[in-house]
Amino acid sequence: MTEQAIENKLTPGWVTRFLPDLLAVVASFVAAGIFIAAMGFNVLDAYETILFTSFRSTNGFIQTLLKFVPLVLLALAFTVPLAAGKFNIGGEGQMIVGAIGAAAVGIVFADLPGVLLLPLVILGGILFGAFWGAIPAWLLYRFNINEILTTVLMNFISFGLIDYVATEIWKDPLAGHPTTVPIGTGGQLPLLVSSPPLHSGLLIALVTAGLIYMYTNRTSAGYELIATGANPRASHVYGINVRRMFLMSLILGGALAGLAGAIEVSGNHHRLIEGLQSNFLILGIIIGLISRGNNLAVPFVAFFIAVLEVGASAMQRTMMIPGEMVFIVEALVLLFVLLSDVVRRR
């Protein structure tokens, strides 16, 4: 028996499987700890705040869940096209345009009853996001224009668009920040917990993540998506329409980001606010990469990042350590995870 085989016998599968990732997380905390210490702060206190804020109070936990919703959706908006070998860096724009779509429906049809308005608001977000993803997808399909470039550029267009909608079309004159008037109350997502408020977008996100996992790992269409990403030429030779897979995956990515925008409007703000996209795009990409594109891992990694994010704001409030510190930790986690892949290959 080889050494490897003995080792496999002694340790359960999941330990060997996740050990490198755990080590990567620990290593990144150690590395970031050096920075925190160098800046003259107490490292242990800082990490205690970062890691446990989410679990010490109901409020902290709900804040974490609220962060989790857009994070998991934007991560999926990145990983689904990634499975086909395409890079969607346009989640931000697709989320914004999805939010615009949701707000537009919510404002124009404000008087409709909730049974009708809520689904329409959500659907509006999904369709607008899908449309925003479809433009780069079509440019790729028709003219072979690199999707990385076009999806990024579409983000910039969306910034102008949300500005126009929030300051010109449905401007709320009382607000100091570019904001629209509220959507109809029927368009608001019902609350799961009323105080502090937790909206039911959480359920939508979880169900969506489950469906995406089903699609990519349990259906023959998902098989084609993965095959395309693994080797487009061979997939083509064996009868898969790879260009259509590229097109569909980018549109689906747009729809997922659009859904995130709709949930922010319908669940969180009840109106369109400039800046609602936060830094979810970057975090979504980080989550997608740490998960290595594995859609089963995405919700767990997204939750972990949400914990860090909530902890970061708390740390900034209570200890005056810049919240950006957490961004450094997140980046380091990613670097160490990628590094552990390289090490494992050796």
Added chain:
Amino acid sequence: MAQQPLLKMVGVRKTFGPVVALDNVSLELNKNEIHGFLGGNGAGKTTLMNVLYGLYKPDAGEIYLDGQKIDIRSPKDAIAHGIGMVHQHFLQIENYTVTENIVLGTELQNRPTLKLDEAEKRIADLSERFGLVVDPRAVIENLPMGVRQRVEILKALYRGVRILILDEPTTNLTPQEVDALFESLRVMVNQGLSVVFITHKLREVMSVCDRISVLRNGRNAISLPRSEANEEILVREMVGEGLDVEKSLLFSGEGLGKKTLPVGEKVVLHVENLTVRDENGLPVVNDVSFDVHEQEILGLAGVAGNGQQELAESLLGIRPIAAGRVVINGTDVAQTGTRQLIEQGVTYIPQDRLNDGFLPRASVAQNLILGYHRQPPYSSKNGLLNWPAIYQTARRLIKEYTIKTTGPDEIGANLSGGNIQRVMLARAFSHQARLMIAHNPTRGLDIHSMEFVYTKLLEQKEQGLATLLISEDLDELMLLCNRIAVMYRGQIMGILDRSQFDKYQIGRLMSGVKIND
């Protein structure tokens, strides 16, 4: 008195990760001899020569030249010691002339003017001396494979080598070109050079070599002079135990006899005046017509790059048809997509398995169902994958086709070339098919696996499968095929029945000479 060998390699060991490619291998090369180096794919022949040429660093072992221990760390060192190598797949600059390709990388006398008259003269001399007919001013891209290989040999001679290593030099040559090459080798040896000739073809070493060494599984099997060798000894040493040489197809010569073989009545594949164009609109397949019947293997011979791949791809709907008709099982398939063709029982073994047939980032199980992933039992009507069925099939195929892997879950990229080829074979042979298009299906396989493929092809033929076997290995085609069509520059030069099989006749067709009758 024994003469001191010119070159001696002693106790060479080379490992790649856990794989031992060479284990305590030795080699002695005498002056003025052609030393045949025989072994199946994966036996370690090329690895040993790459060590000698400085491309690989051995884990252990020593090299002696004229009794002096030498250290070779790069091809540059090797050439400095007078050792040159011609690779199986050589790289040349297509739009340079012969002379420019040869002098590339050498010290030039008149760098500013780039006048190559002197070099040209030297090359012409060498070419005449050794019978390697080449026009030094010809542009490489206009030359056939056999001439390009001469250029490669001249490249080594121009650098003044004393020892020439040829790695599978006959792969892309017509039988006539092989004869010419052997004559040149004899001249070289007579003029004081020594040649190491690597091959897996028994008959070639028997016809040209002075001494023959056999390598098996990275170990020395035997080394003996030509006069003491016969085919039977060499075969046994090449394959070792576990293959019944008496019953073996591979070594049976023309095992099925030299007479017309019966075929089924039904025409499964009918190709009529087929033309396929490349990206620039030039015809790569030009007005080609042929039929493949049920229970027939039609061979397609030809030097690589004469339109075979394009033909295969157009039959499978991967490449558009510019003109003509392709009829499979009685229906015109010009507008049928690849997916439907696969569903209708057309299977394909692509020659470029890494690019055209394999998913490196997907698992072995996923690879084994590529193309069949929408069919039962792998997929239900509503599009859900049936993983238990997929894994069950994968486990069965891994066993049946002896694919070396940790299991269905293993990532494809971890598999070796020979095992990837087994995945291709398992996928093609294990699904119900009526027409198989196989392009170089035995490339890179060891002897046992080649035997397995041949058995499988004949077995499936008996069951009614129509096969189009595209291969650059004439022996393979003459062994298995009912008929052989020969392709040259996109055209079929002729189709020979088994009763008319003749190596040289096929060779003439391969180089574009029509049959005069």
